[in-house]
Amino acid sequence: MRFVFILFININLFATQEYKSIQISVQIETLLLNGIEELLNGNYNEALNKFKTIEQNLPNEPLGYLLSAITLQTMNEDYQTSNDSKIIESNLEKAIALSEKKLENINEEKDGIYYYALSNALSCLLKLKKGFSLDALTDGFSAFRNYSKVINKYPDFIEAYSGYSAAQYWQAKRFPLLSPFSVEKQKQIGIDGLKKVYQNSKLEKYFALHYLIWILIEEKKYNEALSLIKENQLIHPKNRLYIRAKMTIYSRTNNSDKLIDASKELLESILESKIRNPHSEISALDNIVKNDFNKKKRSDIINYGKNILQQKCQNNHSACKSKLQEIQKYINQHSKKEI
DSSP: OOOOGGGOOOOTTOOTTOOOOOOOHHHHHHHHHHHHHHHTTOOOHHHHHHHHHHHHHOOTTTTHHHHHHHHHHHHHHHHHHHOOHHHHHHHHHHHHHHHHHHSGGGGGGGHHHHHHHHHHHHHHHHHHHHHOOOOHHHHHHHHHHHHHHHHHHHHBBBBHHHHHHHHHHHHHHOGGGGGGHHHHHHHHHHHHHHHHHHHOOOOHHHHHHHHHHHHHHHHHHHHHHHHHHHHHHHTTTOHHEEEOOOOOHHHHHOOOOHHHHHHHHHHHHHHHHHSSHHHHHOOOOOOOOOHOOSSOOOOOHHHHHHHTTSSGGGGGOOHHHHHHHHHHHHHHHHHHHHH
16 A cells, blocks of 8 residues: 655645644744755755754654654655664654643644644554554554544644545545445545645645645556646755656556656666665666666666665565666676677
C-alpha cells in the first residue's frame, strides 16, 4: 500500500477568514516555515535543528515532536532506509501524551484532537513500513476517527482535512466494505478534499500535494499528476520525492526515454546531496541500464556503474543485489564498445 506518509504535516499558518488555525508566535512561525522549506528541499539536518528548537521553546506542545518524527520518516523514504525508528517512536509517544493533556482543556480540545489524530496516523505509517499488522490498522482507524471528530466539531479547521481526505480515499480503496458511500464516490470525496486544501492554503498545499500526487498515480491519472509535479518542482527543485513520482509514472506508462531522464535527474540530485544513498543510486542506475535501448553514449553510465559497484547493499537486500548484477552485466556487455 503506497501511503504518502512522508509529509503528514497539516499546518496552515496563513488561514483566511474562511478557516481557523492553530495559534503560534511569530518566532515559532518563522522557525516552522524555515524548517519546512529545508525539509522540502531535502536538507534534513537543518530542518531537524529548527524543529528541535520548537521542542525546546514549546516543551508542552506536540508540534515540535511531530515535526521531528515527520522529518526522520521523510529522510528514510528519501534514502530508502529504516533508521532512527526508536527516536521516531519516542517522539510520537511524547506527542500522544501531550495531545491527551490538551483534551482535558476545553480551550485546547480542537488542537488536542487534531494532534492526537496526526500522531496516530504517523504511528500507523511507521508500523506499515515493517509490514501489515493489527497494531498499524488500529492506529490507522484511530487517526481516521479523530480526524472525523475534529472536522465534525470544527468544520472550518482546515488542518485536519489533508490527513482526513487521504484516509477517506485509502479506506475506500483498501477497505471498500467500510465505505459509507459507493467506492468511487468516497474516493472522489477524498481527492476533492485534498484539492480543497491544496487550493486554499498557502502552506498546507505543499503537504496535501504529496497525498494528491500518489493518489492520482494510483488512479492512473498520470497527466494530472505530472502537471502538479512539474509545477511544484519549479518551487522546490531539490525535492527527490517529486523525481521518484515521475519515475513511477514513466515506468508504469512504459516511457523508457523519460524514465532514463528522470533516473539521471535522481542520480545527479543524490550525488549533490550531503549523504550518499546506495539503494537509490543503484535503483536509479538500474532503471537507466534496463531502458537504454537507443544506443546513446554509454561511457558516463559505465564509469558511474563501476563506481556504484563498490557500494554495498544494506541488510543483505536481495532486490538490491539483483540490480547490482544487472549493472555488472551491462558494463561487461558495453565496456569494449565504448573504447
